[in-house]
Amino acid sequence: MAKKKKKGKTSGNSDKGTNTKNPLLKAQSQFLQSLPTKVRDNFFSNKQVDADTRAEIWSSQADLGEDLVNQYSWATPDERCLKILKHFAPIVEIGCGANAYWARKMHERGIDIMAFDTQLNQGGQITSNNADGASTIESTSTSTKSSKKRKRKDKDDGKKVFEDGFVIHQGGPNILDNTEKIGKRSLFLCYPDEDVMEGSEGVEAAESMGASCLEHFTGDTVIHVGEVYGDTPSMDQAPWGRSSGPQFQQRLAAEYHCILKAKLTNWLHVMDTISVWKRSELCSIVFAGDEEDDNDSDEEVEYRHIPKDETLPTDVAAPCAKHLL
Known part of the structure; x- marks a missing residue:
């Protein structure tokens, strides 16, 4: 009798066999896999991909991507990142969006998750109802526009119940002040500032919801999904x-230290990651002023203590330079 083949181990962010439970990942993966490897790996290379091919693919991706954002989420969860989220549970998400896709995926896997959004029916949605047909984003923190009713149970008591029984509640960053309700949960933010248009001419930047969350959050762990400083190809x-504003990222990097960063399944023009940040311990040092000089006062400075087991590797290199380390 022939021996049965052993099942091979999976690694990285593979989701083979689980896409049926993750329609966003399935649709995105099917689109990406339909493209030649050369195009996927070199989409913005003028030498590898001609302009007409790039334009055709870009248009197809834009149409599909907008539909998937409105149906599911801006970023795509996979099994690896859900495993990460489970490790840092219990979790509170602010700005979960009308679909609460990430929160519901967590709930399906038994993760203790509380989810909030100020706009229960249109948070995080893309609309194309401008006179010129341009797409706009329904802000989680500022939008007051009405939207079409969805095929879910909606009530007027500040919550929304999905068909699978999962409940999201109405609320924004200030809900984090309620420590009795929130407890010591990790804060989860997925594309908190997708509506912040920093530096765009003639466009007033919206307030950073991410920064507002950090202002109210008293816990120790922040989990961010989206692009971070230096990663975007745009x-x-x-x-x-494109996912969180400078006000949020500057404060996050100053008051917290990153202990984990992992790549997600991305569209051709995006470099989303899931990153986990721990609040840093502060150490104050006081330099005494000259007692004989009335104008020389004490000076206090602060430094962060980051434990060795929470410090990311300093030595990193791209494959082309790895042999130098």
Whole structure:
């Protein structure tokens, strides 16, 4: 009798066999896999991909991507990142969006998750109802526009119940002040500032919801999904990326330290990651002023203590330079 083949181990962010439970990942993966490897790996290379091919693919991706954002989410969860989220549970998400896709995926896997959004019916949605047909974003923090009713149970008591029984509640960053309700949950933010248009001419930047969350959050762990400083391939959105504003990222990097960063399944023009940040311990040092000089006062400075087991590697290199380390 022939021996049965052993099942091979999976690694990275593979989701083979689970796409049926993750329609966003399935649709996105099917689109990406339909493209030649050369195009996927070199989409913005003028030498590898001609302009007409790039334009055709860009148009197809834009149409599909907008539909998937409105149906599901801006970023795509996979099994690896859900495993990460489970490790840092319990979790509270602010700005979960009308679909609450990430929160519902967590709920399906038994993760303790509380989800909030100020706009229960249109948070995080893209609309194309401008006179010129241009797409706009329904802001989680500022939008007051009405939207079409969805095929879910909606009530007027500040919550929304999905068909699978999962409930999201109405609320924004200030809900984090309620420590009795929130407890010591990790804060999860997925594309918190997708409506912030930093540096765009004639466009007033919306308030950073991410920064507001950090203002109210008293816990120790922040989990961010989206692009972070230096990762985006977009020159218009560089260096902060398209998902969280500079006000949020500057405060996050100053008051917290990153302990984990992992790549997600991305569209051709995006470099989303899931990153986990721990609040840093602060150490104050006081330099005494000269007692004989009335104008020389004490000076206090602060430094962060980052434990060795929470410090990311300093030595990193691209494959082309790895042999130098």
